[in-house]
Amino acid sequence: MSDVLELVDVSVVREGRALVEDVSWSVKEGERWVILGPNGAGKTTLLNLASSYLFPTSGTATVLGERLGRVDVFELRPRIGMSGHALAEKLPPGQTVLQTVLTAAYGMTAGWREQYDQIDRDRALAFLDRLGMNDYLDRKFGTLSEGERKRTQIARAMMTDPELLLLDEPAAGLDLGGREDLVRRLGRLARDPYAPSMIMVTHHVEEIAPGFTHVLMIRQGKVLTAGPVETELTSANLSRCFGLPLVVERVGDRWTAQGLPLG
Numbered sequence: 001m002s003d004v005l006e007l008v009d010v011s012v013v014r015e016g017r018a019l020v021e022d023v024s025w026s027v028k029e030g031e032r033w034v035i036l037g038p039n040g041a042g043k044t045t046l047l048n049l050a051s052s053y054l055f056p057t058s059g060t061a062t063v064l065g066e067r068l069g070r071v072d073v074f075e076l077r078p079r080i081g082m083s084g085h086a087l088a089e090k091l092p093p094g095q096t097v098l099q100t101v102l103t104a105a106y107g108m109t110a111g112w113r114e115q116y117d118q119i120d121r122d123r124a125l126a127f128l129d130r131l132g133m134n135d136y137l138d139r140k141f142g143t144l145s146e147g148e149r150k151r152t153q154i155a156r157a158m159m160t161d162p163e164l165l166l167l168d169e170p171a172a173g174l175d176l177g178g179r180e181d182l183v184r185r186l187g188r189l190a191r192d193p194y195a196p197s198m199i200m201v202t203h204h205v206e207e208i209a210p211g212f213t214h215v216l217m218i219r220q221g222k223v224l225t226a227g228p229v230e231t232e233l234t235s236a237n238l239s240r241c242f243g244l245p246l247v248v249e250r251v252g253d254r255w256t257a258q259g260l261p262l263g
């Protein structure tokens with residue numbers, strides 16, 4: 001299996017401070033990774049490296065076989081699908097759901113053209129169907145609920161047939177039903193052998209869909225652990241990561257965590 005992402009001794013320094021420090025991490029083709037860590041730990045910084053929107057201050061980052069700093073990122077970026085808060089803010093609120101997904105085919109956040117190929121239209125409709133957005137095709141993106149926005153964004157991220165899919169807190173702000181619906185859909189995607197390699201940032205182990213294979217835990221810019229979910233998603237690791245005693249349990253094919261009661 002080839003490397004989808006390879007970071008070697010990567011540090012990103014801003015204003016004299018390391019946002020991530022000496023990170024070495026590799027993601028192989030077909031793997032589905034979860035990044036866990038407290039607020040400010042450096043999770044989004046890792047995603048920004050993976051999406052080629054941020055370059056290392058030191059160390060090397062290779063994305064889809066291309067070394068950052070040596071590759072034209074405008075050729076690399078269409079190979080990477082992204083969904084997250086930062087992107088959602090760039091999407092025009094007045095565009096319909098279908099337009100929002102279709103514009104991804106041309107690497108744009110805006111700029112609706114009337115002449116989209118039928119093949120692109122069919123693909124957009126298929127992804128929106130898969131994400132349960134059939135009834136919202138003509139709704140304006142700006143009028144959608146948080147959950148509907150997230151599902152539209154994931155459909156959009158799939159449009160370019162990416163080799164790497166990056167999801168930044170896809171379940172943030174969703175109610176219980178919305179979260180469970182999304183986790184089910186992400187689980188279906190994660191288990192699809194034809195789906196791209198995936199990296200998802202989340203704050204909650206409850207949001208890890210079945211089919212996710214690996215976990216990376218980060219604290220204060222440093223990687224605490226990175227490896228298979230079965231061996232690394234332990235109470236000891238999670239407690240170290242979040243800095244308080246936590247118990248993590250596997251319930252069926254899902255995860256749950258809670259703090260120990262104060263003694």
Ligand SMILES: Nc1ncnc2c1ncn2[C@@H]1O[C@H](COP(=O)(O)OP(=O)(O)OP(=O)(O)O)[C@@H](O)[C@H]1O
Pocket residue numbers: 014015019037038039040041042043044045046
């Ligand atoms: N351009 C910047 N200049 C200075 N500090 C920055 C910059 N960008 C991010 N940071 C800081 O770097 C740290 C890591 O940020 P990052 O967004 O990667 O964390 P995170 O783990 O995604 O956090 P959260 O869970 O709160 O979203 C934070 O303390 C943040 O304030």
